[in-house]
Amino acid sequence: MIAKINKKIHKHTIILLLSLLSLGGIFSEEAIDWLGSYSSRELEGNIDRDNTLNKIYYYWQIQSLKRAVSPRYIRLIDIDNYIVNNALLNKGILFTYNGIRNEVVEVCGNFSNWRCLPMQRNRYGIYYAVVPPLFKGKDDTDKTVFEYKFRVDGIFDFDPVNREKTEDGEGSFYSIYKLPGKDFEKQVTYRVIDSELDNDLDFKLVEFRIYMPEANTIALVGDFNQWNPEHDYLYKESTGLFILRKKLKPGEYLYNYIADGQTIMDTFNSETRYRVETDDLCSYLKINAGRENRIASDR
DSSP states (O other), X not given: OHHHHHHHHHHHHHHHHHHHHHTTTTXXXXXXHHHHSSOHHHHTTOSOHHHHHTOEEEHHHHHTOOSOOOOEEEEEEXXXXXXXXXXXXXXXXXXXXXXXXXXXXXXXXXXXXXXOEEOEEOTTSEEEEEEOSOEEOTTSSEEOEEEEEEEETTEEEOOTTOOOEEEOSSSSEEEEEEOOOOSSOOOOOOEEEOOTTOOOTTOEXXXXXXXXXXXXXXXXXXXXXXXXXXXXXXEEOTTSEEEEEEEEOSEEEEEEEEETTEEEOOTTOOOEEEETTTTEEEEEEEEOSTTOOOOXXXX
């Protein structure tokens, strides 16, 4: 009982703080636009996409939607998400549906393996849900194309306000949303992946990562492959992130990247050492035996 009371008090405290923080801009022109629906300037496409993606919205703005719009990436101050997951900023794809005459509306798509997710209803009869911005495909890579349908009172339907759609092979359509690829973590480096399913005690799985959207090809060179750039090429994702997974024995290694023919160090790995043979500064990696490795990107 005490825990529940404390949780409720904590929630009200957060709401009060957010209210005080937002008083300065709550009656701005943009906020008034939101009271009618979404910002009218955003609906008409008159705002630069980068600026729209960088905005932070509030829960009251979602509650004041009067019409559904096509999906979009948002960053939302979400009190309920904070109480459940201890994360105040909820980032994801906002799906909406005009269901003023409907009892139950769900969103189903490839991002949930076509399991239907419940949507909440605001006071104007607009159903909404915020879905995580990235999901893994069958090849275990991040996907940014969302195929989806709504299930409205048990009947499937494509999104009537989204013009992007493709045939589903059953006489209807999937609606399509393509994530612009913004606001994900760019300051990444290698990480050692410890898996309970990996029984190979002699090797560790290392994921090398570098964000470099302007590059065409990136190769990994180091002590583990005789500094040969032909051995290990990284895979480029649609976000501009290059990734390679490689098994290495516990020990200490020097390494660099070859990006379009130019040698570069691992940008966000602060550990460096000099390579004696060439007197060059290189990125440094140490892999511990057992399960004592920590993910380098979390340092």
